[in-house]
Amino acid sequence: MSNPEFQGAAASSAPFDAIIVGGSYAGLSAATQLARARRRVLVVDGGQRRNRYASHSHGFLTRDGSGTAAIVAEGKAQLMAYATVSWLDGTAVRAAASSEGDGYDVTLADGTLVRGRRLVLATGVIDELPPVDGLAERWGRSVFHCPYCHGYELEQGAIGVLATGPLSMHHALMLPDWGTVTFFLNGAFEPDGAQLEQLAARGVTVVRAPVAQIAGVADVVMQDGSRHAMAGLFVATRARPASSLAGELGCALEEGPMGPFVRTDEQKASSVPGVFCCGDAGRMAGSVAFAVADGAMAGVAAHRSLMFGLAPAA
Structure with missing residues (x-):
């Protein structure tokens, strides 16, 4: 040896x-x-x-x-x-x-x-991340996958969920226990009627417009230029x-x-x-x-x- x-x-x-x-x-x-x-x-x-x-x-x-x-x-x-x-x-x-x-x-x-x-x-x-500009640079710092590991530290602030597929629905329904949740579908997932009712019952805002990049701490910038300021962002990898x-x-x-x-x-x-x-x-x-x-x-x-x-x- x-x-x-x-x-x-x-x-x-x-x-x-x-x-x-x-x-x-x-x-x-x-x-x-x-x-x-x-x-x-x-x-x-x-x-x-x-x-x-x-x-x-x-x-x-x-x-x-x-x-x-x-x-x-x-x-x-x-x-x-x-x-x-x-x-x-x-x-x-x-x-x-x-x-x-x-x-x-x-x-x-x-x-x-x-x-x-x-x-x-x-x-x-x-972990394989979706190809969104600015996402990988924030992985582990303001972009996460585990609410139990990182949700509490967001101090019940604005939390984003970036959809990658059907599993993201689970994230979106869980995370209201840690803050105010916005679910960015980004063309990766479309909830059915029953799922939309579940999201509404949990107080989740649904945004369908395409995402251009992640900026600032964990701000979600849309392709139309609008910006959603988030304390943290969760992604199902x-x-x-x-x-x-x-x-x-x-x-x-x-x-x-x-x-x-x-x-x-x-x-x-x-x-x-x-x-x-x-x-x-x-x-x-x-x-x-x-x-x-x-x-x-x-x-x-x-x-x-x-x-x-x-x-x-x-």
């Missing part, structure tokens, strides 16, 4: 008990459970957290309002205090059943190859897996309303024996709190499988 970014426990030719691909909230949580069971653990991390665009995290018990990067940095520092943990900064580009029997081989972009008896995928997802590893391994996927995710059982085991998946890559929708919980379950389940053998595939 020649990678110069290798940190932690000394390298060995023996396979790790578990390799965790992804060192954000879910991966750190999974690794911590295995480390506390005194198992040899390797975390491979490419440094691309899904919420890296947001400065603060909300709704996570004891860390409400903490910096997103600070939570990860503190989690990593605590994890690396365990003597059996190793860390590699790099991107895992391939994974396959080990040629030497039990476990999996993981190859990094620089050619480094590591082997683990169990594999935990905490690889996350990538399409999420795609940030890594191809699950597909390469043959893990079964499910199609959720926001995109595909790895199908797992209640213990976060995938359909491939010995491969677990946690965090946003393995659920329909996520948050920091969900990711940490999923990671803890995946780590415990991976450890139990090392002790008692693998359960039937999900």
